[in-house]
Amino acid sequence: MYTIAMKWSDNYGSGLEQSELAEGLSCVQSVMAEPDYMDGDCDELIKPKKLINPVKTSRNHQDLHRELLMNQKRGLSPQNKPELQKVMEKRKREQVLKAQKEEQEAHQKRSDLEIELMKRQQKLEQLELEQHKIEEEQENTPEFVKMKSNLRRTKLEVDEQERPT
DSSP states (O other), X not given: OHHHHHHHHHHTOTTSOHHHHHHHHHHXXXXXXXXXXXXXXXXXXXXXXXXXXXXXXXXXXXXXXXXXXXXXXXTOOOOOOOHHHHHHHHHHHHHHHHHHHHHHHHHSOOOHHHHHHHHHHHHHHHHHHHHHHHHHHHHHSOHHHHHHHHHHHHHHHHHHHHTTO
């Protein structure tokens, strides 16, 4: 107990004197009761053992901990960026790419065929972006919303099949 108090005084209580610390320690010891099994005279008592933490003993936890330690040693940090920061970085990248593209277009004169090809490429890129956004929205929607839309779709298909007959 005294070593703990000494460590605490070294780190936090530099303004306290040793006598004040000893008085506080004796006050704490007088309030706390010592357990009976510490005497060692009763062999009949079952002595408490430290419980095993199942999380720390799991293989997944150990692997994750090892990986985090290795990344920390290398100076790598996990990608836990806030959503706003991710969006801002994405916008900045897009602006830089757009500026570079405009500079390249300004330096090079293109024929009519190249211009048409560029327009088609831009349309394809826009379609691809729209599809990507739709996929992201579908990934972010809760499962019950997806199931509800599937049920609606199947109900409409069943209704359409029943009408002609």
